[in-house]
Amino acid sequence: xxxxxxxxxxxxxxxxxxxxxxxxxxxxxxxxxxxxxxxxxxxxxxxxxxxxxxxxxxxxxxxxxxxxxxxxxxxxxxxxxxxxxxxxxxxxxxxxxxxxxxxxxxxxxxxxxxxxxxxxxxxxxxxxxxxxxxxxxxxxxxxxxxxx
Numbered sequence: 001x002x003x004x005x006x007x008x009x010x011x012x013x014x015x016x017x018x019x020x021x022x023x024x025x026x027x028x029x030x031x032x033x034x035x036x037x038x039x040x041x042x043x044x045x046x047x048x049x050x051x052x053x054x055x056x057x058x059x060x061x062x063x064x065x066x067x068x069x070x071x072x073x074x075x076x077x078x079x080x081x082x083x084x085x086x087x088x089x090x091x092x093x094x095x096x097x098x099x100x101x102x103x104x105x106x107x108x109x110x111x112x113x114x115x116x117x118x119x120x121x122x123x124x125x126x127x128x129x130x131x132x133x134x135x136x137x138x139x140x141x142x143x144x145x146x147x148x
Contacts, residue, residue, distance in 0.1 A: 004076035007050045013112065017058055018076070020050035031126070035077075038130035045106065045128050046071075046079040057124050061108040065090020071106075080106060095134075103129040 003009045003018035010019045024033065032055070033048040049059050059078045063070045069089035071078040082089045082104060094101045106126040111119055 002073075003050075007076055012053065012056065015058060017053035018050045019054055020048070024048075024051065033077075034126060034128075036128055036130070038132075041083055042081065043083075043102075043130050044079055044081045046074070046077040047106065047126070049073060049076050049078050052078065052124075055124075056112065056122055057108055057110055061110055062106055062124070063108065064104050064106060065092070097134075099131050099133055101129050101131045103127065 006021050007018035008021050009016065028048070029051060031047075032051045034045065035047075036045045037043060052059060052062070059071065059073060062078060064080055064082065066089045069080065069082065071080040073079075080089075082091060087093065089104060091102045091104050094103065104127075106124070106128065108124050110122045112122060
């Protein structure tokens with residue numbers, strides 16, 4: 001494993017992965033330190049690989065609504081890039097009287113065998129959304145042109 005300096009490599013029920021070297025607050029733990037960036041056409045979301053692994057979700061089981069849209073690891077974070085102006089990767093579009101919203105979900109399923117005939121299925125589902133106003137007021141400063 002290529003764990004970062006903020007992680008340590010360990011075993012979880014026979015699966016090798018990266019655990020967090022530092023403690024996180026309750027919000028970070030609950031949201032996997034979710035970071036969303038909505039930038040017009042190209043948006044991205046990233047989550048902490050070590051928090052995912054500690055919760056029992058290896059990075060390779062996660063995807064967006066479209067299972068073909070998987071994330072890539074960058075500096076200890078699992079990052080998903082998507083075009084927020086299309087329906088690519090299973091994006092959903094909702095429009096109301098003032099805004100349009102593109103949404104998607106990071107999801108995955110893990111089957112755990114708990115020593116014998118009992119198998120437990122664990123699921124993760126993290127909703128994300130980028131919201132934009134339908135109309136934008138633009139203004140420009142008064143420009144004075146002086147001829148010489």
